[in-house]
Amino acid sequence: MNWLRVYAIVYLVFLYLPVLLLPVFSFNDATVIAFPLQGFTTQWFKELAGIDALHGALKNSLFIGIVSATLSTILGICAARASTRYRFPFKAPIMGAIMLPLVLPEIIVAVSLLVVLMQLGFSLTSWTVIMGHTLICTPFAIAILSSSFQGLDQSLEEAAVDLGETRWGAFSKIILPLVTPGIVASFLIAFTISMDEFIIAFFLTGADPTLPVYIWSQLRFPKRLPSVMALGTLLIVASLVLLSIAEYFRRRGIRRTGAKDSGGFL
Numbered sequence: 450m451n452w453l454r455v456y457a458i459v460y461l462v463f464l465y466l467p468v469l470l471l472p473v474f475s476f477n478d479a480t481v482i483a484f485p486l487q488g489f490t491t492q493w494f495k496e497l498a499g500i501d502a503l504h505g506a507l508k509n510s511l512f513i514g515i516v517s518a519t520l521s522t523i524l525g526i527c528a529a530r531a532s533t534r535y536r537f538p539f540k541a542p543i544m545g546a547i548m549l550p551l552v553l554p555e556i557i558v559a560v561s562l563l564v565v566l567m568q569l570g571f572s573l574t575s576w577t578v579i580m581g582h583t584l585i586c587t588p589f590a591i592a593i594l595s596s597s598f599q600g601l602d603q604s605l606e607e608a609a610v611d612l613g614e615t616r617w618g619a620f621s622k623i624i625l626p627l628v629t630p631g632i633v634a635s636f637l638i639a640f641t642i643s644m645d646e647f648i649i650a651f652f653l654t655g656a657d658p659t660l661p662v663y664i665w666s667q668l669r670f671p672k673r674l675p676s677v678m679a680l681g682t683l684l685i686v687a688s689l690v691l692l693s694i695a696e697y698f699r700r701r702g703i704r705r706t707g708a709k710d711s712g713g714f715l
Contacts, residue, residue, distance in 0.1 A: 525590025
């Protein structure tokens with residue numbers, strides 16, 4: 450048990466220490482990212498307000514993130530509902546194929562999508578990035594929503610149908626309200642993944658880069674590194690807030706439906 454505890458501590462330090470150093474250097478009054486620190490400053494955060502290219506990349510990422518999260522959540526609702534409520538031929542292989550992007554290397558997915566889109570004659574725009582992000586976010590949405598749907602009492606829907614309600618009416622008026630926390634959690638997780646994703650956006654983006662692609666382009670200029678550090682600090686804070694809200698809604702949805710909690714994000 451002691452060795453396991455030591456391993457867990459070493460693992461967490463190795464994983465999160467570089468992330469903790471990011472805000473430290475973002476408040477450092479020096480353009481060189483190194484110790485010892487020169488002093489405390491907030492000028493790097495103030496500089497972010499005057500970078501037009503950054504604002505354009507942020508708007509593009511927000512648009513892609515919202516659309517991708519919406520599409521992946523809708524697809525996740527359909528797939529989770531089908532997998533937990535109905536039996537159909539080749540159910541396991543179909544669900545396995547849908548969840549495959551979880552285990553495939555992103556660079557393989559990105560290159561494959563690029564080749565297919567080029568062969569079909571598509572131009573690289575924000576919509577091609579949305580296609581790629583929807584592909585990788587949908588399995589996460591399914592995983593979250595499946596827990597919500599599995600805990601539902603099917604007799605509730607059957608009772609509504611017996612009382613004269615249509616299948617769609619029973620689903621929209623009874624099932625959806627019960628799984629709403631899971632839907633909110635799914636949307637927030639998908640949005641966070643889309644905002645932070647780099648590899649697929651790098652291959653599929655057009656003239657308007659996403660925020661991670663913009664940050665990568667700035668790493669070539671040493672004088673801009675402090676501003677990049679400040680931007681990274683803001684992104685970490687935003688991601689933690691969104692993940693905390695998503696985890697809250699995920700656990701709330703599990704409590705409402707009575708499903709078994711198989712582990713969360715935080």
